[in-house]
Every structure is written in C-alpha cells, then in structure tokens.
Amino acid sequence: MIKILIIFLVLVGGFFLGPLLQGHQGSAVFEFARYRVSMSFYSFIILELIGLLCLYLIYCFFNKIFNSKTALGNWLRLKSPQKSIKRLEQAQMLLLEGDYQQAAKLFIKSAKGAKNTTLSYLLAAQTQIDNNEFIKANQSLEQAARNCQPKALFAFQLVQIRLQLKNREYAAARITLDQLLNEKPRHAEVLxxxxxxxxxxxxxxxxxxxxxxxxKAKVYSESQLDLFKQTAYIGRIEQLATNSDVQTLVKWWNSQPRAILNNITYQKAMANYLQQLGQDSEANKLSKSIGKLEAKERT
Known part of the structure; x- marks a missing residue:
C-alpha cells in the first residue's frame, strides 16, 4: 500500500512540477449541477494530496481496528471464537460421518477466530491427506507453519511426514524421522x-x-510384529544374495542372534539362496540343521 502511494505521488509530482517550472501552473475546472468551480492546477494538486493523505490515514485507522485482537476487531473480521468452536465441532462430526471434503473446509474456516490456528490447519491437512487431496493438504500445512508454536511442532512434523510418505518424498521424510527417532525413540506413531x-x-x-x-512399545500386536519381522529378514536375505557377494551374506547371517539362526523359516531362505549362489556346502549344513529342528518339533 505504501509503495503504491509513493509511486502515485511521484507521478502526480511530475505533472505538477512540469508546468510549474515553465511558469504555467494551468487551471482545473469542475462543473456539477449548477455550480462551477475553478482553481489553479497548483491548488488542485494540493487538495488532491491532502485527500490522499486523509484516505491513507483512514485506511491505517481501520486496518488497525480490523487486525486488532479485541472483540470489535473479531466482530468486524467476522472472526468469533464461538463460531470457531462451533465450526470445529461440526467438522469433527462430519469427519466421523466420512464427509472429508466438507470437514476439511470447516476446519479451515474454524481457523478464523480460533485461539490455536495451527490446530485447525493441521486437522484440515490430516483430513485432506486421508482423502488423498495432497495439494490442498500441502496448502493447509503451509498455513499451519506460519503460526506454529514449539508445543505444536511435533504434531506438525507427524502430519508433514504422512504427507511426504503419500507423495513418496522419502528422503525428506527420513531426515525428519531420524531426528524424531533420536528424540522420541519409543513413541508409537514415530515408530x-x-x-x-x-x-x-x-x-x-x-x-x-x-x-x-x-x-517394547507394543506398536502392533505380537503376531503382527512377528509377521513384519519375518518379512524383513527374508527381504534382507534376498537383498544381500542379489546385490552383494556371498561372503557379505554369510558374514551378515553369522552376526545375527541365536534365535534368528535357529529359526527354520530363515534357515530355509538362507539355504535356498546359498544353493543358488553355488555354496552347496554351506547350504547342506543349513539343510542338516533344518532337519534336526524339524525332527525336534515332531517329537
């Protein structure tokens, strides 16, 4: 606003100084109804500048009122804390009903007049993520970041990571997650x-x-964690067998805990890949161990 005013004043000053320097002030004539008003161009410029100054002062006055956190300012901006709370409640109800789009809109609207605007925008972002509206979710996160306080930073980071995972921004997500794992190593959601x-x-x-x-944190049920564990170990064995030399695979295997080394499922996976890599002697050793363990289980 100030820059525009300065540019306008410079332009008007140019119109004013040009004729003045030549000794010709010019004249301005206004006719309205039956009245005729004439004045010098110099007087017209002065009146115009005074009028612009008055308009600018009025703008500053109302801008200060509208941006104030008083009851009058909230009312003029249609930002009522009570309206914000009602919208927040309506949004939560819509969320439970599965109307994600309308819920997100109300979460955003609830930010107007809310004491914690970051919370409203984070709720909107999470709702949009759940509804696969990733562009809108990013916009809501940007709004949340503007007034994010230290106490809301952890929640902001979690929502941001969820969005990054959806967008397959794995490198950025990993940087934040590694930091959170150091700070909160047993937090269930972080894990x-x-x-x-x-x-x-x-x-x-x-x-x-x-x-x-x-x-330790009991993030999932024990049966689920056992399944994840099996998937991870078999996947790791396959990776090493495919992308590394045999010695690296054998060294990694021998460094595992006894419970892993004596697990029939993992032994079978190792024996299979060792055989594919031409390590028949190592594969036969594991096959004998598998036979012994299976015999124990039958007895």
Whole structure:
C-alpha cells in the first residue's frame, strides 16, 4: 500500500512540477449541477494530496481496528471464537460421518477466530491427506507453519511426514524421522511411520534395527510384529544374495542372534539362496540343521 502511494505521488509530482517550472501552473475546472468551480492546477494538486493523505490515514485507522485482537476487531473480521468452536465441532462430526471434503473446509474456516490456528490447519491437512487431496493438504500445512508454536511442532512434523510418505518424498521424510527417532525413540506413531517409510524404501535392515523398539512399545500386536519381522529378514536375505557377494551374506547371517539362526523359516531362505549362489556346502549344513529342528518339533 505504501509503495503504491509513493509511486502515485511521484507521478502526480511530475505533472505538477512540469508546468510549474515553465511558469504555467494551468487551471482545473469542475462543473456539477449548477455550480462551477475553478482553481489553479497548483491548488488542485494540493487538495488532491491532502485527500490522499486523509484516505491513507483512514485506511491505517481501520486496518488497525480490523487486525486488532479485541472483540470489535473479531466482530468486524467476522472472526468469533464461538463460531470457531462451533465450526470445529461440526467438522469433527462430519469427519466421523466420512464427509472429508466438507470437514476439511470447516476446519479451515474454524481457523478464523480460533485461539490455536495451527490446530485447525493441521486437522484440515490430516483430513485432506486421508482423502488423498495432497495439494490442498500441502496448502493447509503451509498455513499451519506460519503460526506454529514449539508445543505444536511435533504434531506438525507427524502430519508433514504422512504427507511426504503419500507423495513418496522419502528422503525428506527420513531426515525428519531420524531426528524424531533420536528424540522420541519409543513413541508409537514415530515408530509406525518409520516402519512404513523403511518398508516402502525396501530398507529391511533398518526395519530389523527398529523391531526391538517396536516390540517394547507394543506398536502392533505380537503376531503382527512377528509377521513384519519375518518379512524383513527374508527381504534382507534376498537383498544381500542379489546385490552383494556371498561372503557379505554369510558374514551378515553369522552376526545375527541365536534365535534368528535357529529359526527354520530363515534357515530355509538362507539355504535356498546359498544353493543358488553355488555354496552347496554351506547350504547342506543349513539343510542338516533344518532337519534336526524339524525332527525336534515332531517329537
């Protein structure tokens, strides 16, 4: 606004100084109804400048009122805390009913007049993520970031990571997740998101390293974690057998805990890949161990 005013004044000053320097002030004549008003161009410019100054002062006055956090300012901006609370409640109800689009709209509207605008925008962003509206979710996150306080930073980071996972921005998500794992190593949601990220990146070793914390935090049921564990170990064995030399695979296998080494499922996977890699002697050793374990189970 100030820049526009300065540019306009410079232009008007040019019109004024040109004739003045030549000794010709010019004249301005206005006719309305039966009245005729004439004045010098110099007087017209002065009146115009005074009028612009008055308009600018009026603008500043009302701008200050509209942006104030008083009851009058909230009323003039149609930002009522009570309306905000009602919209928030309506949005939560719509969310439960499955109307994600309308819920997100009300969450955004509830930010007007809300004491915690970050919360409203984060709820909108999460709703939009659940509804696969990723562009809108990013816009809501940008709004949330503008007034995000330290106490809301953790929630903001979680919502941001969820959006990054949906957009397959794995590198950016991993940077934040690694930081959160250091700060909150047993937080269930952090562990869930980390597990999801590592799985989508096929980083099975990272999942294996994460599993002890997931068991302690009881992120999932034990049967689910056992299934994830099996998927991670078999996936890691396959990766090493495909992308590394045999010695790396054997060294990794020998470094695993005894419970893993004595697991029939993992032994079968190792024996199969060792045989494919031409390591018949190692594969036969595992096959004998598998036979002994199966015999114990039958007895």
């Amino acid at each position: 869930k998101l980390a597990d999801q990220l590592y799985y989508e990146m096929s980083d099975y070793q990272a999942i294996i390293d994460l599993l002890p914390a997931m068991y």
